[in-house]
Amino acid sequence: MSYERLDHCPICSKTEFKNFLVVQDKSVSQESFVIVQCTHCQLKFTNPRPDEGSIGPYYASEAYISHSDTSKGLLNKTYRLVRSMAVKNKVELVNRLGSKGKILDYGSGVGYFLQACQKDGWQVEGFEPNEVARKQTEEKIGKPLYQGSLEELGVESFDVITMWHVLEHVHTLNETLKALVNATKTGGHVVIAVPNADSYDAKKYGADWAAYDVPRHLYHFNKASMQRLLKKHRLQLKEVLPMKWDAYYVSILSEKYKHGQTKMLDSFYTGFRSNLHGSQNDNSYSSQIFIARKN
């Protein structure tokens, strides 16, 4: 097991950070990690963090359900219900961006979104580092996914590239985003969904906020830091949209972390409050979708 400490902010490259919060990994390792905040651009990030070669075991849990199709328990049932509605919303979202061409889902998980895009008439490609999840995507779409180097994606290949709750997991943040922007056609779109560390639920739950999800989440973005990152990679932010279901799901998990048991009523109340807060405060929802255009 080896850890790495970032000396430079991954977004603005400055070197001064302050400690923000200590968060325990309650889903897998029970280890605690420090989240620091860049004093220049305000990005929050997990530091130190397990390096790329050491992060694998932190995903090795049945509790990490976004990578598996198991269906035990109320939480997982809720997750699956939410997922089917969320997939429908995501397909509607990419359909609004232009004509149905070629789409890459980077970090495709178990493949529900790509499967739905394919059924809807898109030419689909995917990338997924987790072998179990990758095979499930391949089964659903009937073709192999990209593996290996980012250069394989080519230049100006895709009309749309999506990253649904993926970018916060990527060690090589700038290299990956650079390659993905290269692979996007001029006039095409990059869609990035990430949890919002400025949301009502983030502030309410503090260290128990499930979307800190250390050490798997390496960066804890807000709107300002994402805007800065997009600009750095010459992407033009067109729109910020909410992921309203996430407020409920994250609150259910956060209540469980906080009290050691599921508290559905409290969770739904917080989810509702979070969405209300988001609607009144410049779309500062629990999770946000950033739609950016390559000009």
Ligand SMILES: [Zn+2]
């Ligand atoms: Zn910074």
